[in-house]
Amino acid sequence: MRYEKREDRFRVFHLEEGKYTEVEAVTMRNTLFGHLFGPDQAVLVRVEKPTGEDWLEKTRAKLLAIAAMQKGVEGFHPFGSGNGSKQGKFWFAEGKVHKHAGVWFRSAEDAAAYGGILFSENYHGVFRVEGANVQQNPDGADGMGYVDAGWLRDHGLPVRQIQIRAAWPTTLAKGTLLPVEGLAEGAAFLFHPTMLKGAAPSVEGSFLLGIRDVAEERTFRSGWTVTQWFCDEAQPAPLYTAGFHRDQRPAGPGR
Secondary structure, rough: OOOOOOOOOOEEEEEEEEEEEEEEEEEEEEHHHHOOOOOHHHHEEOOOOOOOOHHHHHHHHHHHHHHHHHOOOOOOOOOOHHHHHHHHHHEEHHHHHHHHHHHHOOOOOHHHHHHHHHHHHOOOOOOEEEEOOOOOOOOOOEEEEEEHHHHHHOOOOOOEEEEEEEOOOOOEEEEEEEEEEEOOOOOOOOHHHHHEEEEOOOOOOOOEEEEEOOOOOOOOOHHHHHHOOOHHHHHHOOOOHHOHHHOOOOOOOOO
């Protein structure tokens, strides 16, 4: 089942000198978090990084930020981040979400590293899916599994590599799935163990699958896992076709 497209407005707070200031909200499209909990259960906090050369002043600013983050804002407390933490972007959530975080993550460090999975925008839709397996003797690269090509066709998607985010009751997943004709594992999806994040990873039962990107066709053979990260200035045609559809999506707050 494919869910209707949804756009959720999340409140945003700017944290500087230990004080929170609410700023303009952001719109996030097709996030797993929006489908699971709704936008009123989380806020985005942007932490102003200390600048300057004075070591004591920078240390003071960091301690103020840490104290403020531990205290939280309006009932929201740190939940997770991901790559956004490098830019000082953290997701805070309310209590019922934190209760579930103990199922998904072994530690606060895991939540900080992988919590952003729930807030990735899935530009090619979110699906309720039945049937997945985990590779018992994993081959290939870390973070790369397989999807049955027939499933892609059945859902109007091109038979190409897809970048995904997924959520089960006890497990989250991220990575890339390569299309295979007639996936011979009794399910439409086969995940590499390194794709799974959770205290007790399990892919049993139905799950939410978000398709973040679909690889573009290329005019030459190359490893898209490298070329997709080139900046726009370094991607003249036909090199640009090696990446995902980055021209079809605005830069989101978590990117």
